[in-house]
Amino acid sequence: xxEHRVGLGERATMAAYPRxxxxxxxxxxxxxxxxxxxxxxxxxxxxxxxxxxxxxxKGATYLLIGICFxxxxxxxxxxxTTLRSKIVLFADRIEIHELTVTHSLRRDEIAGWRxxxxxxxxxxxxxxxxxxxSTAWLHKADPEFDHWFSNLDNLDEREAESxxxxxxxxxxxxxxxxxxxxxxxRATRLTRLLNSIGGALFFWGVxxxxxxxxxxxxxxxxxxxxxxxxxxxSGLIQLDGRxxxxxxxxxxxxxxxxxALAFRAVLDFETVGWVTQTVAALLIGGALFAAQxxxxxxxxxxxxxxVVTFLFTFxxxxxxxxxxxxxLADSSDIQQTRYVLHEKYVxxxxxxxxxxRLTKAHLNTPEVSSAEVTPYFYDMLKPGDAVCLAFxxxxxxxxxxxxxxxxxxxx
Numbered sequence: 035x036x037e038h039r040v041g042l043g044e045r046a047t048m049a050a051y052p053r054x055x056x057x058x059x060x061x062x063x064x065x066x067x068x069x070x071x072x073x074x075x076x077x078x079x080x081x082x083x084x085x086x087x088x089x090x091x092k093g094a095t096y097l098l099i100g101i102c103f104x105x106x107x108x109x110x111x112x113x114x115t116t117l118r119s120k121i122v123l124f125a126d127r128i129e130i131h132e133l134t135v136t137h138s139l140r141r142d143e144i145a146g147w148r149x150x151x152x153x154x155x156x157x158x159x160x161x162x163x164x165x166x167x168s169t170a171w172l173h174k175a176d177p178e179f180d181h182w183f184s185n186l187d188n189l190d191e192r193e194a195e196s197x198x199x200x201x202x203x204x205x206x207x208x209x210x211x212x213x214x215x216x217x218x219x220r221a222t223r224l225t226r227l228l229n230s231i232g233g234a235l236f237f238w239g240v241x242x243x244x245x246x247x248x249x250x251x252x253x254x255x256x257x258x259x260x261x262x263x264x265x266x267x268s269g270l271i272q273l274d275g276r277x278x279x280x281x282x283x284x285x286x287x288x289x290x291x292x293x294a295l296a297f298r299a300v301l302d303f304e305t306v307g308w309v310t311q312t313v314a315a316l317l318i319g320g321a322l323f324a325a326q327x328x329x330x331x332x333x334x335x336x337x338x339x340x341v342v343t344f345l346f347t348f349x350x351x352x353x354x355x356x357x358x359x360x361x362l363a364d365s366s367d368i369q370q371t372r373y374v375l376h377e378k379y380v381x382x383x384x385x386x387x388x389x390x391r392l393t394k395a396h397l398n399t400p401e402v403s404s405a406e407v408t409p410y411f412y413d414m415l416k417p418g419d420a421v422c423l424a425f426x427x428x429x430x431x432x433x434x435x436x437x438x439x440x441x442x443x444x445x
Contacts, residue, residue, distance in 0.1 A: 039353040050178060055121040058174040065116040065172075073109025076102045121155070121173055121437035123182050128157070129351045137167045146187035158189060190279075197280045206268050218280070221270050225282035228263065232256060232287030241292035250298075250358050256291035257322055257351060265329035273326055288326070292347055295354030301385065303357050306400050306425075311356055316428050318351025356430060370444045371399050375419045378412060388412035390437065391419055396445070400425065405437035409424040421442075 057065070075207040079102035083095055115133045122129040128144075130137040156172030200208060207214040235252055243249040246338070263284060264271045272283040305311060373392035381387040391404050404425060407415070415421070422440035427433055 044158045046335045051123060052123045053123045053178055055123070055173040055175070055179065057116055057119055058225070058270055061172040062103070062116060065112060068266055069109040069113040073106050073113070075105035076109060080106060085335070113136065116172075119172070121169070123179065128182075130155075130167060132169065137169075140169060141186075144186055146181055146189040146192060156189070193225070194280050194340070197240040201280070204268070207270065218270065218282075221267060222282040224263070225271060225284050225313035228260070228284055229286035230288050232260075232284070236286075236290035236294045239291070240297055243298060244317065245364060250295075250362060253291040253295040253298075253356070257288050260288035260326065261322070261326045261329045264326070273329070289347060292351035292354070295358065296350035297354075299354040303361050303434055304405060304436070305357065305360075305428075306435065310430065311353065311360075311432045312358070313385070314318040314354035314356035314432065315349050317352065318355045319348035319350075322351060323348045356432065357434075360428040360430040361426075364426050364434075365429075366426050368426055370423045370424055370441055372396070372440055372444050373399070373402070373419050373421050373423060375415055375417055377417060378407075378415055380412075390415065392421060392423075400435075407437045411438060 055061050080099055083102060111133070118131060119131045120336045122131065126142075127138060127140045130139075139157055139159065145158045145163070147158070148156050149171050156166050156168045159165045159167070200317045201214055201218055202211045204214060207217040228392050235249075235256055239249050260273060261385070264273050270281060272279070272281050274283055277339055277424055285350055324332040372395040374395050376391040376393050378388070378390045381389055387406055388409050388411075389404055389406050392402060394401075400423075405421070405423060420440045420445055423435040423437055425433060425435045
């Protein structure tokens with residue numbers, strides 16, 4: 035057998051590997067700092083609420099302990115992931131080290147790659163076709179990293195070229211190629227305008243929701259209008275965006291009004307019970323999700339991404355829509371119910387809220403432990419005073435209430 039002699043160039047290439055890329059210094063400071071800011075108070079919160087303070091019932095105590103424990107666990111996971119995560123390049127393969135698993139993929143097994151905001155670095159495998167390995171892109175690349183990927187297929191560039199060919203061949207966009215790309219240009223201009231409106235609606239709804247009913251209607255309709263525009267564009271307009279995507283998207287109009295609507299619902303309305311509002315949120319959020327999928331412009335990604343997106347955006351929208359419709363469309367009579375003030379406190383943060391803890395004045399009254407009051411009424415109150423809750427059954431059957439002074443004759 036002949037002896038293989040390694041040349042100078044091959045030895046230099048082999049000497050350059052392995053190359054290790056850890057989370058960049060800036061991301062380490064941000065992520066570790068965030069995990070400590072989140073985790074330390076959450077850990078103390080578990081101990082604090084476990085002592086039986088603040089909450090009025092055992093159920094509330096368990097809920098608060100559970101919330102704090104979840105945030106403490108997430109912060110601990112974030113800290114460990116930040117310290118453990120790394121990418122290791124070899125001449126013939128790549129290794130992605132996560133907290134609990136290490137993925138290894140040979141260079142000749144990679145069909146293509148892309149880097150985008152979420153989840154980050156994505157490697158598509160040749161076999162099985164379409165299967166991907168991904169990791170958050172929190173690392174600082176260098177010329178050697180770029181060189182390692184330079185001869186592999188860039189999926190973003192491939193999809194951009196494919197999208198341009200599809201647009202050029204789509205008869206529904208115009209009679210010739212020039213007219214079809216003019217349609218793309220008009221769609222791009224339209225989405226810029228609509229996304230600006232979506233951003234403006236978000237700030238309007240969050241910071242200055244006046245007149246309230248007008249703001250609510252606009253926030254409610256915005257995601258449906260986004261789905262309608264996407265559907266009428268025959269696939270030219272998407273609802274989520276990717277870097278280098280030639281098709282314009284309506285992500286701001288579709289997403290930000292949802293968040294503002296949920297924010298206002300949490301801040302402006304207090305309700306009793308959770309079953310009815312959960313069912314209403316599922317139905318309304320599911321209807322919007324189905325509408326966006328029917329527009330052929332729904333969330334593009336794996337099954338986990340779709341589930342997470344549904345839980346955190348469409349359910350938030352469904353909750354916000356249900357709570358607002360339930361209250362604003364409710365024309366029923368008010369039932370005043372007397373409670374006794376146990377203590378009062380100010381909840382500080384981005385929004386200052388004046389709250390009172392209550393005990394029942396009658397055995398057959400709804401179970402309500404706290405409520406929000408106006409600053410003026412708050413200053414007048416002292417422990418033992420009467421506070422009345424004005425209950426309404428709600429247009430969707432979600433009982434809601436507001437707190438204030440007791441009218442004369444309230445039992």
